[in-house]
Amino acid sequence: MKKLRAKAEKLANSIIKLYPCVKCGNPNVDPAHLYQHAAATVTDLRCIVPLCRKHHNELDQGKDGKYKFRELILGDLEFEMLLRTNTPTKVDWSERVEFLKDVHDRIKEGELTLEEARSYET
Numbered sequence: 001m002k003k004l005r006a007k008a009e010k011l012a013n014s015i016i017k018l019y020p021c022v023k024c025g026n027p028n029v030d031p032a033h034l035y036q037h038a039a040a041t042v043t044d045l046r047c048i049v050p051l052c053r054k055h056h057n058e059l060d061q062g063k064d065g066k067y068k069f070r071e072l073i074l075g076d077l078e079f080e081m082l083l084r085t086n087t088p089t090k091v092d093w094s095e096r097v098e099f100l101k102d103v104h105d106r107i108k109e110g111e112l113t114l115e116e117a118r119s120y121e122t
C-alpha cells in the first residue's frame with residue numbers, strides 16, 4: 001500500500017499549500033511536518049503547517065525553539081500527538097486518501113477552512 005500512502009501524503013501537502021506561511025504570509029510554502037514522517041501523523045492536518053522555505057529552515061534549525069513553536073500551533077494536542085507518533089498505528093491509507101481528497105475539494109470550493117478540517121482529525 002506504498003502507493004496509497006504516497007498519494008495521501010501528496011494530498012495532505014497540497015491542502016497545506018492552499019495556505020500562506022503562518023509566520024510571514026508568503027504564499028510560497030513548503031509544508032512543515034511537526035513529527036517527521038511517522039505513519040500515524042504524516043497526513044494528519046494538525047501536524048502539518050504552512051511555512052515558507054525561510055521559516056521552514058528556521059524551524060528545522062530550532063531557531064524559534066521547535067518545542068515552543070509546536071506548542072503554539074498545537075496547544076493541548078501536543079502530548080496526545082507525541083503519544084500517537086510513538087505508538088505503532090495501522091493507517092487505512094485508502095480511507096485517508098478519500099478523506100483528504102474531500103477536504104481538498106471542499107477547501108478549494110470555499111466550503112471548509114483548514115481549522116475545520118483539523119477538527120475532523122481524530
Ligand SMILES: [Zn+2]
Nearest residue numbers: 021024052055
Ligand atoms: Zn515565512
